[in-house]
Amino acid sequence: MISAVRPPTRRIAAFLGAAALVLAASGCGAGADTESAAGEVTSITALDYYTDATEHAQWGERLTSCGKRAGVTVEHRSVPGASLVPQVLRQASSRTLPDLLMLDNPDVQQIARTGALTPLDRFGVDSGGFTPGILSAGSYRGKVYGLAPTVSTVALFYNKDMLAEAGVAVPRTWDELKKAAAKLTRPGRYGMAVDANPTFEGTWQFLPFLWSNGGDETRLDTPEAAQALRLWVDLLKSGSMSKSVLNWTQADVHDQFVAGRTAMMVNGPWRIAAMNKEERLHWGVAPLPVRRPGQTLITPLGGEVWTVPNSSSPARQAKAARVLACLNDPSHMLATARQYFTVPSRSAVASRYAQQVPSMAAFVESVERARARTVRLGDRWPQAATGIYTAVQAALTGEQTPEEALRNAQRIANGG
Incomplete structure (x- = not known):
């Protein structure tokens, strides 16, 4: 996912659960009492940000199961998402890193650059069957440091009843999207909703429009990027989108959709479990529209990867790698995907999953071509992400034209 705000990839942690599960930095290192007198490793430590009580317990069960297979007990601890990377950096300096570490995929580059992680090929971990985009999300300088059991991205959710009533087909191009959104808009309801807030979450939602039109975070001040931003400006100015999108989170967008106050929205599969509980809500999901027919849809890749930090104990690393593997x-991927409505990271498993869970088919299709946010800029990605959401805000408020806003975004990306 990133620094303070993580997209798509996880639910926001419950405060009380986080308070109960926070681990002090000094407590995560490998303990001397976890190896037998003969040097056999009997226990390893694992750290993640799954602080929601239910989710923490679910991942604890997975780690316990995989630990048994590897012949170790896994001591599982969680910290709040915003605390994970700072804690990891402190622990890297003090050499007290856990044996197994979960990271949001955009953070892998930053941590790997410090030398804190070990390439997985040293342990013979199988990385076959993963798409190049998914592998790149856990890679640094050509080496795979982390693997994600499942991943996510975004797609277009639509209210089937509203589209049918308005005689509107699911849009496949930007022109079709604008026409459909306008026709679906009426008092008390907007045609389209996005998260355009000034965080990395807002950037995440804009990326499919930028990338699919040939825009690139390495050069933001291009006509292709301006066309993508102009689409959002046109939707807002025409009244097809609420001005409140400037402040909405993805959770807010979901709430608007469920309440019938928007007919279409950009969101991720982690919303499906809640929508399935709404008996009167008849919804569908499709890949996001592209500017013109024939363009390739490219969406951002969300999801967390598991890594093996460097340590002075090759035996502990080997056990951690077995748990990671x-x-x-495939069996754990599929079970995780079914539980969280995410996409299995191995293509063959994802294809079977799409047949079993049709509501996930659009996400499986999109993940095949999804791109890691750090693939072009590495650890310089946060600067570009900041420039992008700053440009979106400036253009949607009318403070600047899309072209002006993106020129400023490029300055921010360059560190200016």
């Missing part, structure tokens, strides 16, 4: 085997 287990978490990424």
